[in-house]
Amino acid sequence: MNDRHIVKSYDRDLEAIQALIMKMGGLVEAAILEAAQSLENRDEELAERVRANDRAVDDLEQRVNEEAARLLALRQPSAGDLRTVLSVMKIGANLERIGDYAKNMAKRTGVLVQMSPIEGSAGAIRRMSMAVEAMLKDALDAYIQRDAELAQDVRLRDMEVDQMYNALFREFLTFMMEDPRNITACMHLHFIAKNIERMGDHVTSIAEQVIYLVTGELPEDERPKADRTAIDAPRA
Amino acid sequence: MNDRHIVKSYDRDLEAIQALIMKMGGLVEAAILEAAQSLENRDEELAERVRANDRAVDDLEQRVNEEAARLLALRQPSAGDLRTVLSVMKIGANLERIGDYAKNMAKRTGVLVQMSPIEGSAGAIRRMSMAVEAMLKDALDAYIQRDAELAQDVRLRDMEVDQMYNALFREFLTFMMEDPRNITACMHLHFIAKNIERMGDHVTSIAEQVIYLVTGELPEDERPKADRTAIDAPRA
Numbered sequence: 001m002n003d004r005h006i007v008k009s010y011d012r013d014l015e016a017i018q019a020l021i022m023k024m025g026g027l028v029e030a031a032i033l034e035a036a037q038s039l040e041n042r043d044e045e046l047a048e049r050v051r052a053n054d055r056a057v058d059d060l061e062q063r064v065n066e067e068a069a070r071l072l073a074l075r076q077p078s079a080g081d082l083r084t085v086l087s088v089m090k091i092g093a094n095l096e097r098i099g100d101y102a103k104n105m106a107k108r109t110g111v112l113v114q115m116s117p118i119e120g121s122a123g124a125i126r127r128m129s130m131a132v133e134a135m136l137k138d139a140l141d142a143y144i145q146r147d148a149e150l151a152q153d154v155r156l157r158d159m160e161v162d163q164m165y166n167a168l169f170r171e172f173l174t175f176m177m178e179d180p181r182n183i184t185a186c187m188h189l190h191f192i193a194k195n196i197e198r199m200g201d202h203v204t205s206i207a208e209q210v211i212y213l214v215t216g217e218l219p220e221d222e223r224p225k226a227d228r229t230a231i232d233a234p235r236a
Numbered sequence: 237m238n239d240r241h242i243v244k245s246y247d248r249d250l251e252a253i254q255a256l257i258m259k260m261g262g263l264v265e266a267a268i269l270e271a272a273q274s275l276e277n278r279d280e281e282l283a284e285r286v287r288a289n290d291r292a293v294d295d296l297e298q299r300v301n302e303e304a305a306r307l308l309a310l311r312q313p314s315a316g317d318l319r320t321v322l323s324v325m326k327i328g329a330n331l332e333r334i335g336d337y338a339k340n341m342a343k344r345t346g347v348l349v350q351m352s353p354i355e356g357s358a359g360a361i362r363r364m365s366m367a368v369e370a371m372l373k374d375a376l377d378a379y380i381q382r383d384a385e386l387a388q389d390v391r392l393r394d395m396e397v398d399q400m401y402n403a404l405f406r407e408f409l410t411f412m413m414e415d416p417r418n419i420t421a422c423m424h425l426h427f428i429a430k431n432i433e434r435m436g437d438h439v440t441s442i443a444e445q446v447i448y449l450v451t452g453e454l455p456e457d458e459r460p461k462a463d464r465t466a467i468d469a470p471r472a
Contacts, residue, residue: 069318076312082305089322093329173419180413187409187426194427 010075017067017088018144024060024095025140027053029133031102032199036129038106039192040122042113050106057099064092083216087209091143094202094209098136101195101202108188115185118175121168125189128164128196131157132203139206143213151210154203155219161200168193246311253303253324254380260296260331261376263289265369267338268435272365274342275428276358278349286342293335300328319452323445327379330438330445334372337431337438344424351421354411357404361425364400364432367393368439375442379449387446390439391455397436404429 031050038046068089071077077085135154142150172186172193212218267286274282304325307313313321371390378386408422408429448454 065322069315069322072308073313073315073318077309079305079309082309086301086305086308086325173423176412176419177416180416183409183412183419190423191430 010071010077010081013067013071013075014081014084014088017064017071017085020060020064020067021088021091021095022140022144024057024064024092024099025136027057027060028095028099028102029136031057031099031106032129032133032136032196035102035105035109036122036126039109039112040126042109042117044110044113047106047109051103054099054103057096061092061096065089068092084213087213090209091206094205098199098202101199104195105192108192112185112188116181118172118182118185118189121172121189124164124168124171125192125196128161128168128193131161131164132196132199135161135200135203136206139203139210142207142210146210146214148211148214151207151214152219154207155211158200158204161197165193165197246307246313246317249303249307249311250317250320250324253300253307253321256296256300256303257324257327257331258376258380260293260300260328260335261372263293263296264331264335264338265372267293267335267342268365268369268372268432271338271341271345272358272362275345275348276362278345278353280346280349283342283345287339290335290339293332297328297332301325304328320449323449326445327442330441334435334438337435341428341431344428348421348424352417354408354418354421354425357408357425360400360404360407361428361432364397364404364429367397367400368432368435371397371436371439372442375439375446378443378446382446382450384447384450387443387450388455390443391447394436394440397433401429401433 031053034046035050037043038050068085071085072082075081135157138150139154141147142154169190172190175182176186208218267289270282271286273279274286304321307321308318311317371393374386375390377383378390405426408426411418412422444454
């Protein structure tokens with residue numbers, strides 16, 4: 001086996017892992033949108049499907065890790081290739097977490113359909129979900145194209161998601177104070193909003209891995225954060 | 237350089253990384269307890285210290301990743317050693333997340349001290365924190381001693397943390413319904429309780445890494461979960 005052969009075989013292995021990541025990404029993108037849709041349409045069947053589909057995402061992450069470990073053990077990659085393999089594993093872990101949040105969202109839909117809807121909340125949640133899904137799509141495109149600029153753009157857009165979350169947090173507090181019968185539903189909706197905000201954080205991590213892959217360095221500045229509910233929540 | 241020399245040097249490198257993990261673990265354990273303490277004593281200074289100290293945890297995780305990547309690149313470890321290095325990186329990531337939750341808890345203490353205390357809540361939060369801290373201690377001991385049985389025990393104890401969280405969730409809902417002036421404080425306390433519950437999940441992940449390291453397989457059965465608030469929350 002000559003060197004060229006080994007290199008080709010390594011590239012092929014790496015491409016196979018990246019294909020798994022892309023498959024995961026596609027499933028997770030669909031899960032985000034469908035979870036929001038099931039909430040808005042009070043569609044328990046769709047919510048159930050989102051929950052069931054998460055299993056496939058978990059299985060894919062497991063395969064990514066196994067393939068990556070096998071690749072590291074067999075091919076003894078150089079520093080640059082090593083960086084790629086480690087990034088792939090981190091991206092897989094981030095996608096798995098985002099999938100978990102979508103699953104959790106779908107679970108809560110099952111509870112929320114049994115309560116009176118909170119005016120305007122499902123639409124706001126859908127807009128937030130769509131923003132995160134679009135970020136994820138771009139983060140994965142940035143990964144495939146090794147586009148650090150697009151990744152940086154994704155990273156900055158996370159601030160908007162944080163701002164949407166802050167606005168919703170305040171709105172839910174107001175609804176709860178107005179009528180205690182809203183409290184349980186608002187608690188669940190608030191959880192959902194927080195989970196979407198966390199999805200945004202994981203997408204940001206993926207974008208940062210892309211920047212690391214391309215430039216060899218993680219972004220130096222503190223990640224921009226706009227979830228300020230822990231600091232300046234309205235007082236009751 | 238003969239083989240024995242290489243092996244020794246590899247062991248030394250791995251030990252150095254494990255020492256970093258243990259240092260992270262110690263800092264994170266302290267952060268969990270101090271965050272709970274700052275809440276209970278309404279001690280803003282301590283809360284501020286917890287927030288500042290998280291930086292050291294983040295820096296250590298960065299070092300763990302760098303050292304592990306260097307080790308992988310230079311030493312071309314065998315399958316078993318590779319597994320150890322990858323586990324160390326996962327454990328580092330889990331510790332970093334637990335540290336983040338403790339920091340977030342300390343942030344909310346700064347908000348909560350400005351509101352009327354919610355009866356009994358700080359004590360309940362402290363008990364939950366102590367349970368998670370004890371689990372973390374045992375998970376790290378299990379790691380150092382490669383003790384799969386102890387790790388399995390930690391994994392099962394996470395159910396108790398989930399049950400404590402469920403009880404608190406219901407209690408906070410009741411407080412909010414009784415008096416709308418409790419809503420904002422209860423939202424923050426609820427966040428804190430949820431964060432501690434998530435810390436428990438990350439400790440469980442560490443325990444599962446230990447089981448994987450010792451047995452070569454991740455636990456087959458679904459991780460036991462007792463957070464049922466998404467399924468059977470009390471109705472308003």
